[in-house]
Amino acid sequence: MEFSKHGVVNLGLILLLGAALITAVFGRFFCGWGCHIIAMQDLCRWLMLRIGITPKPLRSRLLRWVPVAAFVYMFVWPIVYRLGAGRIFPQVTTALTTSNLWASMPGLVIGGLTIVVCGFAIVYVLGAKGFCTYACPYGALFGAADRLAPLRVRVNDDCNQCARCTAACTSNVRVHEQVRDFAMVRDSGCMKCLDCVAACPNDALYLGFGRPALGASPRVEEKPAGRPWNVSWLEEILLASAFVLAFVTLRGLYGRVPFLLALGLSGILAFLSLTSIRLVRDRNLRFSAARLKRDGCVTSAGWIFAFVMVVVGGLWVHSALVRYHEIRGDSVFAKTAGLRAEALDLGWRSLRDQEETNLVERGTGHTEWGLQWGLASNPTSHFRAAWFRFLLGQTERALASAEQALEVQPGASEVHLLHGRVLVGIGRPKEAVMAFARSVELDPAAPQGFISLGSLLGAIGDVPRAREVFRRAVLRHPDNADLHYNFGVACAIIGDVELAAAAFEQTLAINPEHEKAKENLAGLTAFRAPVE
Structure with missing residues (x-):
């Protein structure tokens, strides 16, 4: 992928x-x-x-x-x-190597x-x-x-259609019908385990090269035997519908269920749903080795199955509700990307209008529903909740959510970045510096961590450290205009006019429309305009 x-x-x-x-x-x-x-x-x-x-x-x-x-x-x-x-x-x-193999592995x-x-x-x-x-x-x-x-299981004239090969096949291929109709196993479900070859009492089957399955025609004029499907078309539709519903519910549930696991669980739930319908409809029913219904009467095993399915159905519905709120919360979170980018500016104070407030409140409602009623925690739920609460001005609650997010995702740089921004909002700048520094340490490829750390250091008066932060930042991100601009401001405050002018010129080379860089460069050139 x-x-x-x-x-x-x-x-x-x-x-x-x-x-x-x-x-x-x-x-x-x-x-x-x-x-x-x-x-x-x-x-x-x-x-x-x-x-x-x-x-x-x-x-x-x-x-x-x-x-x-x-x-x-x-x-x-x-x-x-x-x-x-x-x-x-x-x-x-x-990318033929990795420095963090376990990061791509499930827990x-x-x-x-x-x-x-x-x-x-x-x-x-x-x-x-x-x-x-x-x-x-x-x-x-x-x-x-x-x-x-071209290499396939093939047959010679010694085959007597005893079907022992089909009984031995663990891939559910009807081998005796395949070799009868095509003189080879054409079914792509064959995985070449060769159990069928070993099981043949007449040594009629062998592995050999020949014509491939593509385009192979039957050896006899009559229509070859098809697969013995054991579900009707109505049941097929029910199976497919249940599979889709289960997959939509389970894929990404709680931010934890991966793709392949969701596929496997969906197949199981689809068949269990069909079996539940059959339990009501059919007079006789077996599930694997258990007889669920005999002559219209539900057996003890059938009642146990019914009870289990009621529990499974309840969990399924609950999971669907959780997934609904997760999806809606994710959607709102994506829509607030611009607001969140603005809020990372240390001078940001509040949302602009009621429309933005309503949007964030909707996201808060969906996220908090999952946190309150979910059976497990989504690793990103506390992070989203912290952002929504911070945007709404609920800084204390945002701090609590950010700290919970850190417990779940201690290695996520964006969580430390948010934690630092919330700490700035409640007047704890020293702790915010440590949070921003940790964000930079975890992900130096993200420019925002440098901007937040350097800006805060400058705001609290530690301009030399701020200049050093921005110096390291522009070396790592030479094409980022905002980093060059902030580096220029720090240099100008310290009194390094030539280096500041060079930084502003580089800013304008990257972004010719950067108004503040134009103003400050003009001020430095004329030795008159103050640096913002």
Whole structure:
């Protein structure tokens, strides 16, 4: 995604493209033998079989398109959106190393939950390799590349259609029908684990090169056997609707649920929703090894399932409400970007009009609803709340929220920057200096930290330190007009007229419309106008 969004070529992109090229020749060996998620799903299936539970696969027409949609969303949509907005594609850069590997990793809780959901629970609900079939965006790319692969599982004349190969397949491929109709396994769900080859009692199956699956026609004139879908079209629509609702609810919930975990959970919730409808509608119903309904009567297992689904449904509705307020709060926060930029100026006092006040109050309401009623904290909620309260002039409450935000995000430079600005607002400049300095330390690539720190040092009379801050800032940000201007002001106050004039000239070279730089440069030149 980094390449699609920012034009960054990293090792993840290289691995993805390399695996796709290998797949186009040898088939989905990488999936079958190198994917950790598949390893966990196979482990789950093995454990279930050991205790007498055979995972039954869901065979859905519509949900099979989820991996394709996920791939488009991750890798294609960012490019289309950028071009549609009239923005050129960013210059391609490389980032083959990182100094903070764990920053891109989920936390222990989310990482563990992803493993449990995508590696284990989804197998129990959707069948073996359920995540690969109904969620994995990378599988969509590898599945398309597999259609080109000449290396496939093929059959000789010794096949007697015993279907032991299909029984052995952990990818839910109907191998005996595939080799009967096409003399090879054409289904791109085949991950080349070769369990079918090992299970054949006649050694009729083998791995060999030949024509690829793309364009392959059946060996017989009659229509080849299709997939035995086990849901009706009405149920397909219900499944797809439940999946979309679950995904919209879960994606980014509490600022913590990542994309792949949301896909896995949505697939599970979609099938559980369908099973709940079947529990009401059907006379007989099984869920995996449990019989939920027999001859129109709900069994004990059925009542337990119904109770669990009531709880799950309640949590689902609650999560939807939380996500609604998160989205609305995020929207308002984005709309206040200009107000927040103005408020970072140490001379800012209050909002200009009632319209701005109403906007910020709406954002405050949405954010505080999530803080009050959410079952978990969103890492950015306290930060947003602090900003909204500061803009409304509620400095004490803003300080409390900023300090809570620091506890959750101690390494976020923007939180320290806001904390410092709030401290200035309540008359604690010494503490504000430390907060601004910490913001600069954490993110020296952000000019605003330097501006806030240097401006505050100048305001409290420590002009030499302010000049040093701005000196370091212009070395790091040579194209920032405001930093050059502030450096010039600090130099002029100290009495270094030549350096101040040079700074103002550089300011005007970057921004010829900078009025204050024009005035101060003219004053220095004529030795008469005071420096602002």
